[in-house]
Amino acid sequence: MTSPNLRIAYRFLTAKKRAMVMSLSCTVLGVGLFIVTQATTSGFERFFTKTILGINGAIRIEDKIQDTMRSMAAAGGGDSHFGRRDGVKYIEGIEEPQALMAAVREFANVRGVSAVVRGNVQLQSAFKAEDAQVFGIRLEDHVRVSDLAEQVTNGSLEDFRNSPTGALVGRVLADRLQLGVGDSLVISARGASRRVQVAAIYETGYREVDKTNVYLHQPEARSLLKRPSGATFLQISLHDPARAPQDAARLEQVLRHSVKPWQEREKTWLAVFRALRISTMITVSVFTLIASLAMFNTLAMIVLEKTKDIAILRSMGYERRDVTRIFLWQAGIVLAVGAVAGALLGAMVTWLVSQVPLPINGIFKTDRFIVTWDVSHYAGAVLTAVVMVMVASLIPARRAARLEPGDIVRGTAQ
Amino acid sequence: MNPPSPAPAAGPAWALRCRGLHRHLGQGEGRVHVLKGVSFEAERGQVYAIVGPSGCGKSTLLYLLGLLDRPDEGEIEINGRRMSNHDDAARTAARGEHIGFVFQFHFLMLEFTALENVMMPMRKLGRLSPAAMRERAHALLDSVGLGAKTHRLGTQLSGGEQQRVAIARALANQPAILLADEPTGNLDVRNSNLVFDLLTRLAKDNGQAVVLVTHNPEIAQRCDVTRPMRDGLFV
Incomplete structure (x- = not known):
């Protein structure tokens, strides 16, 4: 030294052991709790995002845009025009999916694109009837824009691939209709019916999807829904899903179709997670504020x-600046020890929390508390503590x- | 063993001089004119006693001379350099380099050992290497008879021993001026004589000007010069 x-500074601080331990404890708790709350909050948010991207992809292209433009020739007979954009109309669906898919693949961030034909149907098993939605897919395309391959829980994707009349049925729907792999069911739509066989059962964890979605091979779905050409939407996966809004804007501009990124599609849930994150940030800030007040109290006492x-x-x-530094050093010592101990505490509690059994099934499926291990949580916790305690x-x-x-x-002398 | 002495400083014979010092203390109706135009000078190698009744302004004068306080009016020169109008940084630097203090209540930093207390001014001045600082601190503590207690904390020393450590600390940077406010005021007769002898011997050996404020007439008598004060003026 x-x-x-x-x-x-070190001697001053260690001479006030009780006050120092109090300040240190508050700093350790502040840093530790910051890390734990960030790890748990963002853990659920990231898992939800992964689930959503694994079902619906990062971007969906639906409906062609039809601009209406009122133009008027400028006075004087010149060839210049002025126009007023007075609204946007949409033509439902994708008319030329192959051409559009080829254009989409030109975008650097695009990892895969799949054309999907969708329609409302009724399913009839030996026991019960249920309303559902059929999704006609080309399996090779769709596994590149979803986690379908990992979502199969019974049967196999290979069985589906090899069975032209095979169906992929969601876990909840299969339970309601009491269907197992190999069972057959009747799908009815627009006055037509056909019998298909359950090739596999999948589970995304998102209850609404598992309750209604049935995947068929596209030719089978086209035939059932009487839609020989076109597609309902294109599902796109990206190398960097965070850039979806920018890519969607570019795609919409270039392709003249309605393009929605996952952030817009899931904005309700994302807003819930944001509110949760802000709420925990406020709680954690109070802890860090207590840590800074404890430090203030200790130093004021010293x-x-x-x-x-x-x-x-x-x-x-x-x-004078030496005196200032002596007291700031004291805060610095508490911060340094508190940050290291707080980070260790945060990591330990995060691990313990990740072991807590917590079955959730609704917007995602998990058996345990979900946490995220991210170095930025540790940096954020330390930075917050440094700013508040030093101030x-x-x-x-x-x-x-x-x-x-x-x-x-x-x-003193008097 | 005496610690190594510095080469005699070039310059005027006096180390410390003040002219026409005025100082008021308190505010409003409680404001008191404590010093009323005091002038004083101290030569190297001489021991000065400032005596007088309580409240006559002895300690206030000492703190002004030690640049711990600012006069309302008047001039203070340290080693020929006018210091009264300088900013805080220059006055602090002058204190560290030219002035050593011994206070009545020892004022050791009790969380530190005797050795660390003595090394503290040297560490701030930063003229010596850590090894040389340690060697000089040992020599100074030897010279005040505490060579065997260098590693004791302030709390583990008696009042007389603490005051001897304070003297060693005041001498650490070889200052030209040693200011002592009632250095023996808190000690018994034996320790008072011991501390005074130490102060005067070390100061004479090193050619330092010693100014001490005291109520003790025996101590005052043994100084080279005695300056009695009354009502904010030398009489």
């Missing part, structure tokens, strides 16, 4: 008790530096 200011020592230091040639420490540190040695000595 070479700096005299640091040496003095300043009061060490006025004589401050006078001695000033009489020996220590400058709180500045006041007593500056007060200490402002003390006039003559006043102190005179006061």
